Amino acid sequence: MRKDILLILSLITLSLAPILFLSDSKGNIAEITVDGKIYKTLNLDKNAELTIKNEYGENKIVVENKKIFVETANCKDGVCVKTGAISKSGEIIACLPHRLLIEIKENE
Amino acid sequence: MRRYVILSQIVAFSLALFLLESMIPLPFMAPGAKLGLSQIATVFTLYYFSSRDAFIVLTARAVLSSFFFGGPGVFVYSIIGGLISLCGMIILKRTGKFSCVSVSATGGFLHNLGQLFVASIFMESAKFFYYLPILGVIGVATGIVIGFIANELLKKIKLTKFDNSGTPPYPPLGGGQ
Numbered sequence: 164m165r166k167d168i169l170l171i172l173s174l175i176t177l178s179l180a181p182i183l184f185l186s187d188s189k190g191n192i193a194e195i196t197v198d199g200k201i202y203k204t205l206n207l208d209k210n211a212e213l214t215i216k217n218e219y220g221e222n223k224i225v226v227e228n229k230k231i232f233v234e235t236a237n238c239k240d241g242v243c244v245k246t247g248a249i250s251k252s253g254e255i256i257a258c259l260p261h262r263l264l265i266e267i268k269e270n271e
Numbered sequence: 272m273r274r275y276v277i278l279s280q281i282v283a284f285s286l287a288l289f290l291l292e293s294m295i296p297l298p299f300m301a302p303g304a305k306l307g308l309s310q311i312a313t314v315f316t317l318y319y320f321s322s323r324d325a326f327i328v329l330t331a332r333a334v335l336s337s338f339f340f341g342g343p344g345v346f347v348y349s350i351i352g353g354l355i356s357l358c359g360m361i362i363l364k365r366t367g368k369f370s371c372v373s374v375s376a377t378g379g380f381l382h383n384l385g386q387l388f389v390a391s392i393f394m395e396s397a398k399f400f401y402y403l404p405i406l407g408v409i410g411v412a413t414g415i416v417i418g419f420i421a422n423e424l425l426k427k428i429k430l431t432k433f434d435n436s437g438t439p440p441y442p443p444l445g446g447g448q
């Protein structure tokens with residue numbers, strides 16, 4: 164019983180470990196990656212709209228009020244749209260079917 | 272032979288759970304996020320039959336679910352997470368030091384960790400570990416619930432044992448309880 168509790172506690176500790184590496188600061192740069200290559204970098208201080216269309220499908224990305232989100236997408240799972248808006252450094256939006264990744268970074 | 276009849280019923284049952292949970296909307300969104308309810312079939316088979324049978328049930332579930340509800344991508348996700356999870360559970364169970372509940376909790380954790388690995392490799396970005404706090408804790412929590420359910424099932428079904436090999440086919444529920 165004690166070993167069980169220790170095991171479960173260490174699993175939870177392990178799960179929470181990445182929090183230590185997250186910063187709470189707002190980022191102001193969104194890096195958009197397709198197929199593992201940087202596609203475009205957007206400045207979150209400027210509202211913008213961007214549609215990415217390629218062999219995988221289509222994602223409409225919107226920058227608004229220093230946040231970025233995927234407004235519409237024709238992917239199967241819709242995860243990218245449901246993720247909602249992100250703005251903190253280190254946060255990501257992923258669209259696996261379209262091999263698309265949006266990541267917030269801080270401008271050095 | 273009767274064993275395979277039961278095993279295929281277990282596969283059908285886990286397939287039904289897999290379908291059921293794909294219809295449950297989750298309040299958090301992460302790529303590949305799922306409760307992992309169909310893990311109950313793997314845990315149950317692991318304790319009621321053997322490691323080998325658990326492997327068969329898992330593989331059959333992954334093949335059938337990607338055949339019916341997904342594609343090759345779905346298969347890779349569900350099989351790699353499932354295999355990492357099952358290997359971890361087999362090792363822990365072999366030590367004889369942990370209960371079915373904590374073995375299952377580890378399985379849930381490893382399943383989600385495995386999926387993050389697949390996503391990281393597929394997307395060529397280590398950023399997916401951003402999801403580990405939520406997916407890891409969810410995996411542990413579902414694993415605990417599944418472990419309890421499997422434990423209750425095993426207690427009840429022990430009354431209706433059958434034996435076709437001459438060896439006791441029912442491994443103890445693991446030590447440390």
Ligand SMILES: [Zn+2]
Nearest residue numbers: 236238243258
């Ligand atoms: Zn998407």
